[in-house]
Amino acid sequence: MPVKCREEQRRLTAWVEGELDHHRAREVMEELDRRIDVAQPRELTVDLSGLTFTDSSGIAVLIRAHRRMGQVRGAMRVVNAPSQAKKVFQAAGLERLIRFE
Amino acid sequence: MKVENQVILEFPSRxxxxxFARAAAACFAAQLDPTLEEVNDVKTAVSEAVTNAIVHAYPDKLGKVVLKLRIKEDHALEIVVKDWGVGIEDVDQARTPLxxxxxxxxxxxxxxxxxSFMDTLKVRSTPGKGTTVTMSRKIARRAGR
Structure with a gap:
């Protein structure tokens, strides 16, 4: 599952697509870490419009990206989360930590 | 409760x-004519249980995981995920969020x-012997079917 990224004026957008489970989580985390480290963005937008499935691995990925953005003093938001993903994130209370739009 | 149909799948903890496991569960559940949301709930719960077996039961080696899918006569889907791995010392602690x-x-x-995605969840575990997770979800009968 590729993580497509686009950066413009220190605003980084990452599209996480396909199925996100434990099998793919490490790869996605490492790619997001690398992109954040290189771009040092003021804001990270994670676009989940192409995400077809996630389980609690998706929670771990978002928490890690959120922590990383905190280290570079940037903001983070998640957009276009499909209903299946939203339900998983809500079960974990993730909206208390991360901004969903 | 009588079992109307069942499949048993065995695979290594890769x-x-x-x-594969969640897709198999979704295919089997299709017999109950679930909504998309019900299928997604089942897939998510199976993914969690199977991932636990893969990650925690066999931390240093590959081991056997069995997934049993059963349709009960009350239009419920029962899912059993069984491993013969390290087991869980304290099940209540393991079930605590975070x-x-x-x-x-x-x-x-x-x-x-x-x-939160299933109606019932039971976890039986013996350290050194393995863990069995049993969960069930009633699938609503839809009008006109």
């Missing part, structure tokens, strides 16, 4: 099988998600 002994890819929310 992470590539997480996707508790994990795993690495950073694990959020500690697996059992919480299984509990």
């Amino acid at each position: 992470s590539a099988n997480e996707g 508790f994990t002994t795993g690495s950073e890819e694990r959020s500690g929310m697996g059992f919480t998600i299984m509990e």
